[in-house]
Amino acid sequence: MTIAETLPAAGHAASTSVPILDVLTERWSPRSFEPDSEIAETTLTAALEAARWSPSAGNTQPWKFIVARRGTATFDLITANLMGFNQAWTPNASVLIVAIAEVIDEDGKPRRWAHYDLGQAMAHLSVQAHADGLHVHQMGGIEVEGLRKTFGLDERWDPVTVTALGTVAPADQLPDEAARAREVAPRTRKALTDIVAIND
Numbered sequence: 001m002t003i004a005e006t007l008p009a010a011g012h013a014a015s016t017s018v019p020i021l022d023v024l025t026e027r028w029s030p031r032s033f034e035p036d037s038e039i040a041e042t043t044l045t046a047a048l049e050a051a052r053w054s055p056s057a058g059n060t061q062p063w064k065f066i067v068a069r070r071g072t073a074t075f076d077l078i079t080a081n082l083m084g085f086n087q088a089w090t091p092n093a094s095v096l097i098v099a100i101a102e103v104i105d106e107d108g109k110p111r112r113w114a115h116y117d118l119g120q121a122m123a124h125l126s127v128q129a130h131a132d133g134l135h136v137h138q139m140g141g142i143e144v145e146g147l148r149k150t151f152g153l154d155e156r157w158d159p160v161t162v163t164a165l166g167t168v169a170p171a172d173q174l175p176d177e178a179a180r181a182r183e184v185a186p187r188t189r190k191a192l193t194d195i196v197a198i199n200d
Contacts, residue, residue, distance in 0.1 A: 012187055027130045029137040032173045032183055033166035035092040039069075043132050044095060047165070050128035051121040062102035062114040063121050066151060069095055077150050078162060083141035086162075088175055093137075093164035097125075098147060104156040118160055125163070135168045 012028045014020075048065065056062070068074035070093060078096045079087055090096065099122050101114040126136045139162045147159040171183035 014187055014189070017192060023127055023131045027126065028135070028187055030135050030168045030171075030183060031089040031137060031179060032169040032171050033089075033092040033094065033135070033164065034169045035070075037094050037167035039094045039134065039165060043129075043134065044165070046132060047125045047129045047134070051125040054117075054121040054124040056117050056120075057113045060102075060105070060111065060117070062105075062111050063118040064100045064102065064157065066098035066100070067095060068097075078147075081143040081146040081150060082139065082162060083143060085179070086139050086141050089179070090139075090162075090164050092166065092169070092173075094166040095164070097163040097165065098142075098151070098159055099138075099161045099163060100153065101158045101160050102156055103158045114158070115160060122161065122163065129165055133167075134165050137164045139163070 012026070014025045014027075016025060044067070048067070051063070051065070052061075066074065066078070068078055070091070075096055078098055079090055082090060099118055101111075101118040103111055103114045105111055122138060126138070129136050140160075142159060142162050144159050147153065148157075151159075153159065171180045174180045174183060
């Protein structure tokens with residue numbers, strides 16, 4: 001099954017000014033996941049390996065992941081530290097991942113690039129997961145201090161996002177009409193001219 005065949009509705013393919021990789025064109029972030037779908041261990045490991053081999057300043061790799069499958073106590077602890085509507089739809093995801101940046105090194109020096117490197121790692125994870133037929137939804141709406149306390153993270157470690165992985169489900173499985181409408185809406189982005197400051 002191709003990535004395009006897993007889309008529940010038309011309108012999710014990106015409209016680009018020039019062709020880009022299919023996996024990037026077809027990537028999108030659903031909230032409706034199949035509640036009985038399981039991710040094979042090799043597929044999950046491949047996504048994490050993609051993150052492990054992402055670019056890193058000075059090869060410092062300033063990141064850590066907490067990975068939890070649906071049905072485990074850790075999964076429930078992560079869900080309890082999500083904000084608002086994120087708690088309503090995430091229980092159907094197959095896996096939740098807390099992405100954590102190492103913002104201070106072992107010698108107490110700040111790592112200014114830690115969030116950037118973590119973002120690259122999560123981007124690689126996302127692309128690999130989509131290439132393997134999964135869907136990924138990354139969330140900034142998290143209880144940072146709650147996650148710190150729950151998982152015993154000291155000041156060196158900054159929880160940045162929680163990511164849901166799973167198999168996309170029809171939009172009508174979402175709990176309210178507004179969420180269902182948002183799920184099937186076409187994807188939009190700013191124009192290149194709005195985000196490129198200088199292009200000499």
